[in-house]
Each structure stands twice: as structure tokens, then as C-alpha cells.
Amino acid sequence: MQDAPASCDVAIIGAGPVGLFAVFECGMLEMGCRVIDALPAPGGQCAALYPEKPIYDIPGYPRIGAAELVDRLIEQARPFAPAFDLGHAVTRLAAAEGGFVVETLAGKKVEARAVVIAAGAGAFGPNRPPLAGIEEFEGRSVFYLVQRREDFRGRRVVIAGGGDSAVDWALSLAEVAERVIVIHRRGKFRAAPQSAAQLQALAQEGRIDLIVPYQLHALEGADGQLAAVIVADLAGQTRRLTADCLLPFFGLATDLGPLASWGLALDHNHIIVDPATCATSRPGIFAIGDVATYPGKLKLILSGFAEAALAAHAIHPLVHRGEALHFEYSTMKGVPGR
């Protein structure tokens, strides 16, 4: 027999940083949330991809570890007693009387007045470099994310890529690794300018090696343990770099999966929203965070936080029908339960 559907005011798909903050914003407007995530733990990319990486652009925190940010967001949401369905991938969304029914792969159903999609990159996975035999090394000496910085202490680490992940991890691992060697196919890095400048400064001080413009060419090693990374320049000239591990950071392969078939207006794996409300093309369904797009969108956690507030205000009349919403600061009445 199927369980009776759970019911809530707002169903939030995705327990990443932005979905978690949406619980707070909805809670402040007296709307109860249920948060559903395919992963077994909350935190989205922060928890799954870079728990130990410091984040420098969260207002009020000059520096905060990604895992700590997730803990703080959970603490901030706690007074509103959200229900969590973790380890449940949402596969279906159907209109129902007075709202929607969200259904998971395991057949769990959630009824809600409104739905907030905070699904980030969807079912995300790393872009893997096309190197022969790389599977043998994956998870043993080739890693697409850093779970524990300490695992790289005293090792020779080759980092490939030119974006934020490559540069941030090069800066961080330079403090613990025996040697950090950064490979990028261009001379210029796409990372935040200040981080890219720090990287160049470390290279000039001889504390890391920058090998540009080069790209990954082949791997050498046995039984899953890397011995060397072979890189090639644009003319095909190769160099052999002794290495214990390789960290290829070529971004995330994004796949909206079932969300793409829900009849929402899309733009390249992102959901198009009205930037004033985060409403999608289907009334009652909102999208926030990395999954949402509009002109000028910045894929930053702080943009997602603001979008959570906009969506909550736009959802209020759907949940509290006929009640006028008088905008107030959170400091006027405080947070319930505190």
C-alpha cells in the first residue's frame, strides 16, 4: 500500500545552500516547507563537492568553510521545522487541486500549494577529461573533488583547469602538498581576478608550478596509482610530470534530468524565471539558485539567497489567499522559536 502523500505549503526541490535558505525566507512568511533532495545529506554542491573549501563572498563572513555554511543555514532554518526527504530524487510534478503533487523515484508523494525548484545543476557530475584508461585511477589517484585537504598532504598534485575550482584548490593545497603543479590550456585563468593574481604570485615565488598553455595528454601508472601525468602544448610537444595525484577541474556536467520534461521554459539546461519573482513559465512553480536564469544572472550563492527572498514573497499570496503581505524586516518580530 502506498503511504498517504505528505503535505506542506511549499515543496522545495533541492537542499543546496539556496534551497535551505528558502526554508528560512518562507518560514518568516509563515509558510511551512518540505525539502526533497536526491543526495543523502543537505548542502548541495557545498557539501558534495567542496566541504573544506573556504568561501569568501558570503556577506558578513570574510571567510567560511562550505560545510560550516551549510551547518549555519540548517541552524537558520531550524525554527521553522522543515521536513526533509533526503536520498529521494524528484521525478514527477503534476498539477493538483489547489497546487501540485511532487513525486520521487521511490514513489513518495508530496502535496504542496507551490513548488520551488532549487535543483542547482540538476543531477550533477564532473566533466571527465578524455584520457585513455582514466577509469582505473578514478577515486584512487584521480579525483574530481577534494573531500579532505589532508589527504593531499606531502603529495605531488597536478591540478588541471583554469576556473575557480582549479585556482582555489591550487592556493589551498599549496599549503599542504609537497608540490602543486597547475596545467591550463590558456595563459589566462577564468577564476576570480584576486585568486588568479594570488596564483601568479605563488608561481613567481616558486611555491607552485604553472604549466601553460598545456593540456592533459596521457596518464602513467599501475594498479590505480598514478606515477606521472603527460601534458602536451598546442604544437603537440609533450612533457612528463611526476605526480601522485591528478585533480581535473573542468566544471560540472549539468543534467536537469526529469525536470526538463515538466513543460517549463528552458535555456540551455537552466529554467527561465522572471527576475522580479523567480516565477517560471508555469504559475505556482518557482526556480532559484544555480538552476534559474535571467538576464544578468550571477551563479553565486548570494544571488540565490536574494532569489529565495523574492520567491517567498511571490508565493505568499498563493498560500495565504486573500491576506495582504505587509513587508517587514526580520528584526521587527524576530524569528519564531528564538
Ligand SMILES: Cc1cc2nc3c(=O)[nH]c(=O)nc-3n(C[C@H](O)[C@H](O)[C@H](O)COP(=O)(O)OP(=O)(O)OC[C@H]3O[C@@H](n4cnc5c(N)ncnc54)[C@H](O)[C@@H]3O)c2cc1C
Ligand atoms: C568547487 C566550487 C567552488 C565554488 N565556490 C563558490 C564560492 O566561493 N562562492 C559562491 O558564491 N559560489 C561558489 N560555487 C558555486 C555554488 O556552490 C553554487 O552557486 C551553489 O551551490 C548553488 O546552490 P543551489 O542550492 O542553487 O544548488 P546546488 O548546491 O547545486 O544544490 C542543488 C541540490 O538539488 C538536488 N537536486 C537536483 N535535482 C534534483 C532532483 N530531481 N530531485 C531531488 N534533488 C535534486 C541536488 O542533489 C543538490 O543537492 C562554487 C562551486 C564549486 C563547484
